[in-house]
Amino acid sequence: MMKITNEKISELLIIHTEGRLDAITSVEFEKEVMPMIQQSEHPVLIDFGKLDYISSAGLRTVLILAKETKKSNNSLALCSLNETILEVFRISGFDTIVSIYPTIEEWFASMK
Amino acid sequence: MKRIKNKRGLTFKLIIFIFLSVAIIFTLIFLDNYDISKKMVEKNLKLNAELITKNIVYKAEKILGSVQEIPNNFSKIIEDSSYSEAEINRILKMEVENNSEIYGACIAYEPFYFNSTKKYYAPYYYRNKKEIEFKCLGNEQYDYFIMDWYKIPKEINRPMWSEPYYDKGGGNVIMSTYSVPLYREKNGKKYFIGILTADVSLDLLREYFESIKVYKTGYAFMISKKGTYISHPIKELIINETIFSIADAQKSSEMRVIGRDMVKGESSFADTEYYNIKYNKLSRIAYAPVSLNGWSVGVVFPVDEFMKDVNNLFIRVMFLGLGGLFFICLVIIFISRSITSPLRKLSIAANKFAEGDFDFEIPPSSSNDEVGSLNKSFAHMQSALKKYIENLRLTTSAKEKIESELKIAREIQMGMIPRKFPAFPEKKEFDIYGFIEPAKEVGGDLYDFFFIDDVRLCFAIGDVSGKGTPAALFMAITTTIMRAENQIAGLNTSSVINLMNNYLCKNNEGNLFVTLFLGILNTSTGEVEYINAGHNYPFVIKSNGAVSELNTTHCIPLGISINTCSNPNTFKLEKGDTIFLYTDGVSEAFNIDDQQYSIKKISEILHNQANHTPFEIIQHIIDDVKDFSQGTEQSDDISVLAIKYLGKPLSKVPTQNYQMVIKNSIGNLSSLSEKITQLCNNWEMSSDVLNKVNLVVEELISNTIFYGYSDTFEHDIILNLMYDESTISIEIIDDAKEFNPITQKSADINSDINERQVGGLGIHLVKSLSDAFTYQREDSKNKIKIIIQF
Numbered sequence: 001m002m003k004i005t006n007e008k009i010s011e012l013l014i015i016h017t018e019g020r021l022d023a024i025t026s027v028e029f030e031k032e033v034m035p036m037i038q039q040s041e042h043p044v045l046i047d048f049g050k051l052d053y054i055s056s057a058g059l060r061t062v063l064i065l066a067k068e069t070k071k072s073n074n075s076l077a078l079c080s081l082n083e084t085i086l087e088v089f090r091i092s093g094f095d096t097i098v099s100i101y102p103t104i105e106e107w108f109a110s111m112k
Numbered sequence: 113m114k115r116i117k118n119k120r121g122l123t124f125k126l127i128i129f130i131f132l133s134v135a136i137i138f139t140l141i142f143l144d145n146y147d148i149s150k151k152m153v154e155k156n157l158k159l160n161a162e163l164i165t166k167n168i169v170y171k172a173e174k175i176l177g178s179v180q181e182i183p184n185n186f187s188k189i190i191e192d193s194s195y196s197e198a199e200i201n202r203i204l205k206m207e208v209e210n211n212s213e214i215y216g217a218c219i220a221y222e223p224f225y226f227n228s229t230k231k232y233y234a235p236y237y238y239r240n241k242k243e244i245e246f247k248c249l250g251n252e253q254y255d256y257f258i259m260d261w262y263k264i265p266k267e268i269n270r271p272m273w274s275e276p277y278y279d280k281g282g283g284n285v286i287m288s289t290y291s292v293p294l295y296r297e298k299n300g301k302k303y304f305i306g307i308l309t310a311d312v313s314l315d316l317l318r319e320y321f322e323s324i325k326v327y328k329t330g331y332a333f334m335i336s337k338k339g340t341y342i343s344h345p346i347k348e349l350i351i352n353e354t355i356f357s358i359a360d361a362q363k364s365s366e367m368r369v370i371g372r373d374m375v376k377g378e379s380s381f382a383d384t385e386y387y388n389i390k391y392n393k394l395s396r397i398a399y400a401p402v403s404l405n406g407w408s409v410g411v412v413f414p415v416d417e418f419m420k421d422v423n424n425l426f427i428r429v430m431f432l433g434l435g436g437l438f439f440i441c442l443v444i445i446f447i448s449r450s451i452t453s454p455l456r457k458l459s460i461a462a463n464k465f466a467e468g469d470f471d472f473e474i475p476p477s478s479s480n481d482e483v484g485s486l487n488k489s490f491a492h493m494q495s496a497l498k499k500y501i502e503n504l505r506l507t508t509s510a511k512e513k514i515e516s517e518l519k520i521a522r523e524i525q526m527g528m529i530p531r532k533f534p535a536f537p538e539k540k541e542f543d544i545y546g547f548i549e550p551a552k553e554v555g556g557d558l559y560d561f562f563f564i565d566d567v568r569l570c571f572a573i574g575d576v577s578g579k580g581t582p583a584a585l586f587m588a589i590t591t592t593i594m595r596a597e598n599q600i601a602g603l604n605t606s607s608v609i610n611l612m613n614n615y616l617c618k619n620n621e622g623n624l625f626v627t628l629f630l631g632i633l634n635t636s637t638g639e640v641e642y643i644n645a646g647h648n649y650p651f652v653i654k655s656n657g658a659v660s661e662l663n664t665t666h667c668i669p670l671g672i673s674i675n676t677c678s679n680p681n682t683f684k685l686e687k688g689d690t691i692f693l694y695t696d697g698v699s700e701a702f703n704i705d706d707q708q709y710s711i712k713k714i715s716e717i718l719h720n721q722a723n724h725t726p727f728e729i730i731q732h733i734i735d736d737v738k739d740f741s742q743g744t745e746q747s748d749d750i751s752v753l754a755i756k757y758l759g760k761p762l763s764k765v766p767t768q769n770y771q772m773v774i775k776n777s778i779g780n781l782s783s784l785s786e787k788i789t790q791l792c793n794n795w796e797m798s799s800d801v802l803n804k805v806n807l808v809v810e811e812l813i814s815n816t817i818f819y820g821y822s823d824t825f826e827h828d829i830i831l832n833l834m835y836d837e838s839t840i841s842i843e844i845i846d847d848a849k850e851f852n853p854i855t856q857k858s859a860d861i862n863s864d865i866n867e868r869q870v871g872g873l874g875i876h877l878v879k880s881l882s883d884a885f886t887y888q889r890e891d892s893k894n895k896i897k898i899i900i901q902f
Contacts, residue, residue: 022806023814024782053785053803055810056874063870070865084803091880092873093861 003050004032012111013040014104018050021058030061037068037076044069045107049080059092066098075099079107122455123448130444131437138433145429149422154382157418161382161398165411168324168332169400175316176404180271180290182211183310187292190219190308197226201235208237208244213313215239215279215287218249219294220256221306232256238311262307265293273405276314276342278351286314286342286350318343327417329391337406339375345390358389370397374408377401388412454483458490470498518553518581525554525584528591530561533727541635541760542569545726546753547734549697555749556583556626557695558591562598567636567796570598573693573753574628574647577669583749586624590616590670594630605630605643605680609667613645616671625671629693636796638685638757643677645670648696651715653729655688657722659715662691687759692718692729697750701741709740726754760837768795770833775826776817776846781810788833795835801902804881805833805840808898811874812844812853816894820848839883842898851894852887853878 002025003018015033019025037044046065048054062078069076079101081089089095101107186207190200200219208217216238223231232250239245250256257263265272274289292308317334321343324332333344339354349358355371358364366386373380379400388395391414399410416423457475464472474494477487526548535544546559556576564570572594576583593615597608609630616626629650631642642662646669649661667677685691694714701709717736721729730752737750770791774780785806792802813829821827832843859872879885884899 020785022781022785022810023778052799053806055807055814056870056877057810057814059873060870063865063868066865084800088807088877091861091877092859096862097865097868 002029004029006036009108011042012108013037013042013044014047015044016047016050020053021051021061022053022055023057026055026057026061029058030064033061033065034068037065037074038072040074043075043077043111045077045079045101045104047079047104048082048085051082051085054085054088056092059088059094062094062098077101077107077110079104121448122452123445126444126448127441131441134440135437138437142426142429142433146422146426149425150419153419153422157396157413158382161396161411161413164326165379165381165398165400165409168321168411169402169409171320172317172334172402172407172409173404175320176273176402179213179310179312179316180404182207182214183217183290183292183308184271186217186310187294187308190294191296201237204235205237205244205246207310208239213316214310215285215313216311218309219306220250220262220309222304223257225305234306261289261291261309265291265307266304269293273407275336275338275340276351279311279313286318287311288314314342324411326411326413327420328414329393330395330412330414330417331388331390332409332411334402334407334409335371335374337375339371342407349389362387362389370399370410374399374401374410377406377408382413385415388414450479451483454479454487458487461490461494465494465497470494470501515553521581521584522550522553525550525588528588529559535561536563539635540758542633542758543726543756544569544571544754545730546751547730548749548751549734549746550579550584550749551697551746552580554581554584555579556587556624557697557749557751558587558626559693559751559753560591560594561753561755562595564598564632566794567634569633569635569755570630571633571693571753571755572628572630573650573695573751574626575695575697575749575751576626577624579749582622582624586616586620586622586626586671589619590626590628594628605632605641606666606677609643609645609670609677613667613670613677614674617674620671625669627669631691633685633755633757634796634798635757636760637798638687638689638759639682639798640685640691641680641682643667643680645677648694648699648711650691650693651718652683652685653690653692653718653722655686655722657719659718661715685755685757687757688722690721690726690729690754690756693753694733695749695751697746697748698733698737698752700748701737701750702744702747703740704743709737713740726756729754767834767836770835772831772833774813774829774831776821776829777826778814778817781814784813784831785810791833792840795840797840798902801840801900804900805842808842808878808881808900809844811878812896812898815851815853815874816844816846816848820846820851820894822849839899839901842896842900844894844896846894847892848894850889852889853896854885854887 002020004015006013006015008014013036015036017029021029033046066076077099080103081100086095086100089100101110186203189195189203195203204217204219208214216236218234218236220234226233232255234249234256236247236249237244238247261272261274271290271292274291276286276288279285279287290310290312293304294306294308295302296305321332321334322345326332331345334342335355336342339356340351341349341353341355344350355374356368359367359371364386366384370384370386381398382396384397385394386397387393390412394415396413396415396418397410398413399408401408454475454477461472461474474487474491477484529548530546531548533545544561546561548555548557548559550557556579557574558576559571559573561569561571574587574590576586576590590612593612594608597603597611603611609628612628627647628645629642629647630645631640633640643666644662644664645667646665649663652660652662654660662681662683664681666680667675699709699711699714703709713736714733717733718729721732724732733752734750772784772787774784788806788809789802792805797805809831813831816829827847830845832845834841834843853875856872856875859876860867860869861873861876878898881900882898883901884897886897888895
């Protein structure tokens, strides 16, 4: 129930997600995304545009990934969160620990 | 009258006109000819009459002359003075004896001629039977000196014929006395000595007159100086009557005039007409005097007889003429028959044609005249008509076939479009109505609506370029694939449109395209997601009457090129709002003055429709468009679709319960979330509520599975979902170790990323998202109840 793709635009890594990020899929998500982030020396963006759902397990993974980038002096950002997911982020205070952008374009703009 | 006249045939007309003309000409010639003939006959008659009359007069004079001769010669003898009295008497007797015409002779002497004592001396010899007898006339009683027969010849010194008379002795013999004056010379001087008379029979004259024949019944007669009849075919008239007495008796003035002229000694030749006595026939009369004695001869010419030849000629010519006319009639009848009989046959044939019998044989005509050529033209017309009708029949049946096929096509096309209203009687959340009217039998407009799941209604309106059959086929394809693509679960409108576009582009030999507005209405929330591929902007009528356009276009019409539509737009229909969709057949309907109905007009009408049902709104628009375009042919297909959102019906949804039993394995969570999703969709919940429910269930159950059991046995966790009109309640019952989530220390949501812990975050989320949260420990079971309102 989880689909992950990535692309590099001028050294910047963008990871597209699709589906649900729950107790089951977040394990798999962490396994796949962690290496990408570790390898990237430039800022990373995870696109939640097609993500329908996130639970606390998903939030936990996001926190782990965010910590990892922080460790390597890199940065992690999220974009295109739908209403429900954004609310979950707000409720859990996660909007203060990761930068959230409305669109990919706005993230790009902030990079410059 | 006029009608009857017109009904009469050609034959009748020809006969009437030709016959009348010929008859008139003939009659004129005939009358002229008759007149001329009559005049010629009359001229001839006059010449003839003169000749005949003069001849008769001549003959009569000759007869009278020969009778006169005897007394004339005898008078010469007596005038010779040498004869004595006795000798004279003897000669006188001899004269009577020797001349049968003479019945008696007498010499009446002047008084005292032979004897101075004898005043009267007149020896007279006469026949009595066979004997000659003597008598001496004259005495005191019979003083012959004063008698006409004595006195007049003496006075006039000429012989004289007396008035005729019947001899009383010698039978019925007409007599006249011829008196000759006698003279003797004495001393060289001639003096009168007496009168010699001879009683002469006029038998010869009579016989002659009786022998005269004038034509058949014509005759001649003679009258004396007094008008007495001397000779006449009617014997009784002779001596007994005069022409005047007869004229009086017959009251004939013409006859009186004739008699007067005859007595006067005048002559006339067939100038006068009168009715003759004998046969009372109209006759012409000719008369001339006898110069010897002043008598007059009349000749009677009966008109009918002398005109007989002319009349015969007249009758003959008349019969010839009538025969000729009759012949002309026959000829006319023949000619007109030869003209009209083929015409009549043609007329019958024409009537047969009119009744549709094109196989009726036209009677053949061998003639080369106008009728013959008419016949040929007619035959040509027949074959041409026959061929034409046959062609017409074939084209008509072909056309009928196409028409009936089109009719079926129309039924099929109309069958593809939902047209049964109310379409979803069981759905109270919305009201929908659609109307479609192709300009031709079939059209390229479409509207459609159908549920893709329990709550989401897909609706669309579209317009294929062009009209008629090609557009209709393209419309059918569009409708079909639209339904097909929408059946693929989870696709949003943008994906459906893109798939449709790909398909239509690939299979578009006719280069048609379709504008399409595709929307999905969540009937439980009123949310609408839509894509507009080049279609007219729909209107939204708010419940307060405000009208606005959904003026976003997401891509060009479908079927043109493979491109991608941008993301769909969404908006929300509140309770009482209506979305109104239409095709350009409405806005571009023309009136007689070539003006368009216009979008502005639609919007104007929609402005006061907030309180009306979709049916009423559409009815209003269609009526107005029809009024507007009255008198013109519908130029384009017309389609309208309207959906009014009525909101979730209150208190009508009964409370529903759902129970699931989950084994305590984390792997079961994914199937659990699927079930919850399905259930919530059935209950027509919004995705927001669905996500909340999913989140609450996952957080609590995963907590239990991860931390609740110290053994490795399989445990059942019970999940109860209860749903009513405004809330959903979630109940989780497990036999894990006691754990009250409410009393848990709240999670860290504020610390820095480096210090941040994830524990307790799940419970925090559940607390935040639920409207009520309770925990109970009963029968060694944890019982958590959460209520979420929407």
